[in-house]
Amino acid sequence: MKQVVTIEELRRSRAQLEPPVGFVPTMGYLHAGHISLVELAKKDCATIVVSIFVNPTQFGPKEDLSAYPRDIPGDLKKLKDAGVNLVWLPTPEIVYPEGFNTWVTVEGMSEPLEGAVRLGHFRGVATVVAKLFNAVRPEKAYFGQKDAQQVAVIKQMTRDLNFPIEIVVGPTIRESDGLAMSSRNSYLNPMERKAATVLYRALSAAQTAYSAGERSGETLRTIMHQVIEAEPLAKLQYVSCADRETLRELDRIANGALLSMAVFIGNTRLIDNIVLHATNNK
Numbered sequence: 043m044k045q046v047v048t049i050e051e052l053r054r055s056r057a058q059l060e061p062p063v064g065f066v067p068t069m070g071y072l073h074a075g076h077i078s079l080v081e082l083a084k085k086d087c088a089t090i091v092v093s094i095f096v097n098p099t100q101f102g103p104k105e106d107l108s109a110y111p112r113d114i115p116g117d118l119k120k121l122k123d124a125g126v127n128l129v130w131l132p133t134p135e136i137v138y139p140e141g142f143n144t145w146v147t148v149e150g151m152s153e154p155l156e157g158a159v160r161l162g163h164f165r166g167v168a169t170v171v172a173k174l175f176n177a178v179r180p181e182k183a184y185f186g187q188k189d190a191q192q193v194a195v196i197k198q199m200t201r202d203l204n205f206p207i208e209i210v211v212g213p214t215i216r217e218s219d220g221l222a223m224s225s226r227n228s229y230l231n232p233m234e235r236k237a238a239t240v241l242y243r244a245l246s247a248a249q250t251a252y253s254a255g256e257r258s259g260e261t262l263r264t265i266m267h268q269v270i271e272a273e274p275l276a277k278l279q280y281v282s283c284a285d286r287e288t289l290r291e292l293d294r295i296a297n298g299a300l301l302s303m304a305v306f307i308g309n310t311r312l313i314d315n316i317v318l319h320a321t322n323n324k
Contacts, residue, residue, distance in 0.1 A: 043122045060088040065180035070094040071111040071225040075215035079184040080124045093130040100166030146172045148195045151289045188214040190315045222314045229310040237275035238307045241314040244269035259283040259292035279304040
């Protein structure tokens with residue numbers, strides 16, 4: 043497994059890779075969810091590139107970039123064991139050199155949900171992913187369903203900017219009790235870790251109601267809200283029942299939906315979602 047830092051090193055190494063190239067962009071502190079994307083890429087692609095870059099431009103002024111968990115030696119061992127061919131570890135100065143002043147903004151779907159409470163977040167995400175795509179030039183790129191809005195934004199950007207890249211979405215990987223795997227789970231103390239299962243319990247309660255025939259978006263949002271409120275350590279930021287493509291809130295579900303939420307467990311902010319698939323039972 044080769045490791046590179048500069049864009050020049052990346053391009054020289056990239057030119058020697060056998061196509062198709064699969065790309066998994068990460069912010070490091072890797073867990074089984076990240077590795078599942080590598081495994082998914084290995085099924086489709088001859089060679090795999092992974093980037094590790096904690097992107098400063100997607101952190102808000104009240105979000106502590108310096109506190110984001112990091113473990114580069116551990117990450118590299120996991121990637122080597124998973125059979126990754128090339129790892130790119132750029133520095134902020136490489137990605138955003140002095141004088142950098144060009145940004146990618148995906149309008150519309152960047153504004154609700156995460157965009158409403160993390161102002162500028164998706165500008166940072168879209169910009170860095172565009173730069174990563176431009177440098178790596180993969181045939182396919184792999185993202186996790188847990189970051190559903192991010193996936194929607196990146197798909198739109200890829201279409202709009204004519205990147206010749208297929209976006210592949212891997213399923214959310216969960217712990218045995220349902221908690222979605224996330225680097226931020228490491229912030230939770232034992233009591234908070236137990237309370238954090240409330241996100242999946244709330245989503246599952248709404249999913250059960252949908253399976254039983256409920257089609258009111260407001261009713262499903264209320265169900266999720268009530269489950270979260272019953273957990274003393276949880277503080278709800280938002281719940282959503284939205285169109286899977288546009289992310290607009292739904293009054294009535296006709297063709298499936300995306301259930302999503304953001305919840306503080308103590309001081310740790312967690313997100314999760316479930317896709318409701320269209321059925322003939324309306």
